[in-house]
Amino acid sequence: MKYRGELLRINLTDKNIIREKLKADIFFNYLWGRGYASKLLLDEMNPAVDPLSPENKLIFALGPFAGTPLPATSRMMVVTKGALNGLIASSNVGGYFPFELQHAGYTLIVIEGKADNPVYIWINDETVEIRDASHLWGKTTSEVDALLKDETHPEAKTVEIGPAGEKLSRIAAIIIDAHRAAGRTGVGAVMGSKNLKAIAVRGTRGVSVISSQRLKDYLTKIYERVKKSGGVTMFRTYGTTRTVRAINSIGAFPTHNHRDGFFDEYLLIDGENVNKEILVRNGSCAGCPIACNRISKVYWKGEEYVGGGPEYETLWAFGGQTGISDLHAVTYAHFLANEYGFDGISLGSTIAALMDLFESGIIGEDNLPFPVKFGDAEAMINLIHLAAKREGIGDLIAEGSYELTKHFGHPKFSMSVKKQELPAYDPRGVKGMGLAYATSNRGGCHVRAFTVTEEVYNTDDPEYRLKYDDKALIVKELQDKQAVVDSLGICSFARTIYGVDDFSEMLEVTWDIDLSPEKLLKCGERIWNVERLFNVRAGFTREHDTLPERLFKEAIKTGPSKGEIYDKREFEKLLFEYYRLRGWDENGVPREKKLKELGII
């Protein structure tokens, strides 16, 4: 085995900086990235700590292929106890920072403690400095990115928080290279609570893999596959934006805070229109041939803005969910979310919840600086500015939809699971996603088990998506597989290029590491259980594994899923079947037998 990974441990309280070798007994059982970091968190930290306290740890973790040309393998996981809901958070992101970090020689950074004053970390290969960041405090993410490049090296890559993270917004993201987001679960607030404004990295050490004919042959083979892949062509042409049309066409595109599952004006915010109206060119993450990233130019109030995005999720959150179809406004909202450092999904859906409260007559204009009706783009943009300043109603928006709606006495208007806003797939129209949301280890999220592929595309039965059937098994298997993908630093969109068999071969030809596909999937199950154990110890149990009441009670009103609700009894059945398949008890707690079998205890 040629693999040597290094971990950088930085304590902001006492300014200690330690380098550690990655432990083989951990990566052979928990892999790298999300798995390694989750295991560290469970071992080193009390899951009951306040996520915004110095006791919480903030981990940036890469996979074993980061920095190589193996397609789409330089993703990073931000792992911590999330500020939004107190669950184990892992927020995935690409861009250039992860690649650069590996080229500086580090696979993981573990941030501990809390700095007395705002600081940033400058990693220049083996030189690591904690520097004063008082001049950066209050700055937006693109301003920070530019200033750090001036102060460190023009080729440095950055992660930073914006005003949202500084002000401990529970829906704050960590922004990468000014245009990409480790968005979910409030990781930006954790960074802010540590007074850590940014990290800049420059790497010149490269990645020395086994330079063998086998690796060269493998690269040739995989790049042939990339060229022929229809999925790659689709992502390259539309990014994620054409999903608007695809999901709306099955009536699973949540609209007006999930009052409906179909958006009449969808064509205005769909991929075709993105390409026609605002797309400048494609961008990509380092080392990725797919290049799904959109670089767009939009106009708002006569001003021109260029940035990365939009994505399907933000086209939905700032579009369908708020009932807004002005593509320029929706994309500008995406840009603003990145500038201020908010999670686009949570921010858009929280604003939609506020609109819903207003339109339902629960709050009136006396609670608000201006009316906030569905479809009002100007109100949405102004609310985003207020949220960044935490001014007036913005102070509540920054807390996320659950706290906002609870404040007004109606938490059921929050379309969230475990306080995290649901993404853009309505479970009433794709039943598997309901269980996926309810059981995701970080709260409402679509990327732990993306059942849409199985339920809509890989089946001949057009009604399959509306059946409850075997969805518990599908969710369980996808969760385990996704844990492997995330822990190898591989992008979810590479699913159109390769599968678990390929991962084994890649580990072998790159590092001479022997992990069979079966062993990899076992690691996935182990990772899932470790995360669940963390959550159980943090106080989460079966009662939290549920869906918003609206999805059980109110049917989709229009479109191809008209009349569909999420049947509560069917849900309970699915959940118990899921627990059984997982080897957990009826309260969703992993049984001792299962933990022993997996070698966790």
Add this chain to the structure above:
Amino acid sequence: MKVLTINTEECTGCKLCELACSFVKAGSFNPLNSAIKIYYFDKNLEFVPLVCTQCRDAYCVKVCPTGSLYRNPETGVVEYNKALCIMCKQCMMACPWGSIKPNLTSDAMIKCDHCGGDPECVKYCPQGALLYVEVEDAVYFKQRETATKYLRGE
């Protein structure tokens, strides 16, 4: 004679050309050991790859005191013979484009030689931003685009 052409509009800044080049030239994945280099203009997210232009009257050849850099008369490519190189780096100083530089991990210069007629960077470019074509064809697509515009009366 073939040339390596760059279409900046197609480049997505993915760095695969740099990785492929450094692997074949220096044996590890390191953009700093690549003969091709992408420049990033962050404000508008623009990407510009730069590569040796293989000058006919190359300054690097002129200043090389040992003859380790020389022009291949058949291909027009300026090639590098490591055995003769004394690592004085005069070529690096002389090149007006910054296209030749020392290998960070060994005593050699990194010089684009079109990989002997089958450039690795071109093979890995997923967007078609890099093309390796006969010099007379290098302008073909630009001409066709111009002709199309005439046809449409633009």
